[in-house]
Amino acid sequence: MLSARPVKRKIALVGLGAAVLIAGVGAGASLALGRGEVAVTLPTTGAYVPITVPKPATGLMAMVQGVDPDSLSKVGTDVASVVSRGDGTNHYKLTILNTSSIGYIDSLYWAPPSGVTITKVTGSSAGHCALTGTSGFGGKLFPSVELYPKISCTGLGLKPPSCTCIADGGKVVISFVADTFPGLAGAVGITSARPILKIIPSYQQTPDLPLCAHGQASTTSRPCSSGSG
Amino acid sequence: MNWPRPRRGSLSLALTCLAGATLLAGCGGGGVDSGGLSLTDRNAAQEAMNALQASNIATQLVSMSTTAGLPPAACRVHLESRHPATFKVYVFWVPFVGPSSYTWLDMTITKNSAGDKFHLGSQAATLPSGFTLRGKTAIPIASNYDPLSMGGVRQERKNRAVLMAHAGDAFAKPGANCQVLMNGYLRLLPNA
Numbered sequence: 138m139l140s141a142r143p144v145k146r147k148i149a150l151v152g153l154g155a156a157v158l159i160a161g162v163g164a165g166a167s168l169a170l171g172r173g174e175v176a177v178t179l180p181t182t183g184a185y186v187p188i189t190v191p192k193p194a195t196g197l198m199a200m201v202q203g204v205d206p207d208s209l210s211k212v213g214t215d216v217a218s219v220v221s222r223g224d225g226t227n228h229y230k231l232t233i234l235n236t237s238s239i240g241y242i243d244s245l246y247w248a249p250p251s252g253v254t255i256t257k258v259t260g261s262s263a264g265h266c267a268l269t270g271t272s273g274f275g276g277k278l279f280p281s282v283e284l285y286p287k288i289s290c291t292g293l294g295l296k297p298p299s300c301t302c303i304a305d306g307g308k309v310v311i312s313f314v315a316d317t318f319p320g321l322a323g324a325v326g327i328t329s330a331r332p333i334l335k336i337i338p339s340y341q342q343t344p345d346l347p348l349c350a351h352g353q354a355s356t357t358s359r360p361c362s363s364g365s366g
Numbered sequence: 367m368n369w370p371r372p373r374r375g376s377l378s379l380a381l382t383c384l385a386g387a388t389l390l391a392g393c394g395g396g397g398v399d400s401g402g403l404s405l406t407d408r409n410a411a412q413e414a415m416n417a418l419q420a421s422n423i424a425t426q427l428v429s430m431s432t433t434a435g436l437p438p439a440a441c442r443v444h445l446e447s448r449h450p451a452t453f454k455v456y457v458f459w460v461p462f463v464g465p466s467s468y469t470w471l472d473m474t475i476t477k478n479s480a481g482d483k484f485h486l487g488s489q490a491a492t493l494p495s496g497f498t499l500r501g502k503t504a505i506p507i508a509s510n511y512d513p514l515s516m517g518g519v520r521q522e523r524k525n526r527a528v529l530m531a532h533a534g535d536a537f538a539k540p541g542a543n544c545q546v547l548m549n550g551y552l553r554l555l556p557n558a
Binding site for chain 1: 408412416418421422423429431432434436437482485486490546547
């Protein structure tokens with residue numbers, strides 16, 4: 138009778154050999170099928186380093202240095218706003234224009250200047266606008282008390298301008314009632330926007346027009362410049 | 367010659383080796399990292415982010431960081447589907463100074479950027495006049511000169527709460543962290 142130990146060893150070796158063969162075939166097939174891919178990477182130097190932002194002076198040092206606090210709280214130039222008088226006593230209109238390089242503006246709020254209280258929002262030319270504020274300060278006794286009332290608008294879809302140098306972006310006109318003329322434009326905050334892929338330029342890129350010949354007038358089909366200074 | 371009948375142990379050993387080899391052969395580079403992403407997934411994610419390089423998105427990522435006064439507090443990529451490879455990218459900024467707003471950019475992207483979707487949101491970090499809310503109580507954090515970080519542990523908790531409130535499934539697996547670069551490009555970071 139043969140010894141069992143060499144037989145056991147032979148069976149294990151056969152199994153191991155088959156394992157190596159199968160693994161090798163599998164790996165080869167993977168490579169053949171293009172799955173032996175390399176990682177997609179980016180450079181790590183120059184403009185490809187992680188973004189850093191210079192830290193402004195703060196606290197007492199900033200005050201001593203006379204740093205303008207408005208320069209610390211950076212704001213964008215995403216909208217232009219104007220307040221004008223409306224029809225009726227204490228009725229006003231707020232016009233907000235999208236001047237942003239971001240894209241579409243969908244919702245925003247307007248906080249009036251200090252000392253002005255908005256009592257009612259009477260309408261808007263786009264989206265839905267309403268009077269809102271921060272609640273909870275009245276406790277259970279006065280649950281409806283709201284601080285810092287402001288106008289909030291949603292569903293606006295204000296289109297971006299073709300160039301931030303041209304005021305052709307989407308706009309909304311909001312009618313409201315306040316206890317006094319706001320005067321200054323207050324503060325607008327964008328709460329929701331849809332960035333677009335296309336870069337919105339900050340200057341026009343139209344080519345120079347040719348000079349008009351003597352007696353030639355500029356037309357749509359053949360524009361020219363008079364060249365007068 | 368009569369071969370003796372193999373013992374159960376040796377047969378099990380051989381079968382185990384065969385099974386293991388079959389599993390390994392099926393892998394061929396398809397293993398996933400600790401975040402649940404395979405090399406194919408990671409490459410697809412980086413290529414989807416690379417497709418945004420020449421777009422307005424790169425400009426806005428730099429602009430948002432400059433406005434916030436800080437680099438993003440979070441940048442996360444989550445694999446939404448593999449066919450086609452679609453990723454959610456979530457970038458969140460905590461403002462340096464109190465009167466500014468929390469801002470977040472939520473993107474759903476693929477290698478073909480034409481179908482990508484983008485949403486930018488913001489929320490006041492403090493109330494007007496430099497107050498922050500602790501529950502329903504207004505707490506003055508400081509003057510306009512002071513960083514939001516001076517609000518202490520409570521402010522940190524609020525920062526985290528707002529960050530997670532708008533993240534959706536951005537932090538779910540499979541996914542990985544990302545990084546905004548000086549040129550506005552996005553880099554996928556390795557999972558630990």
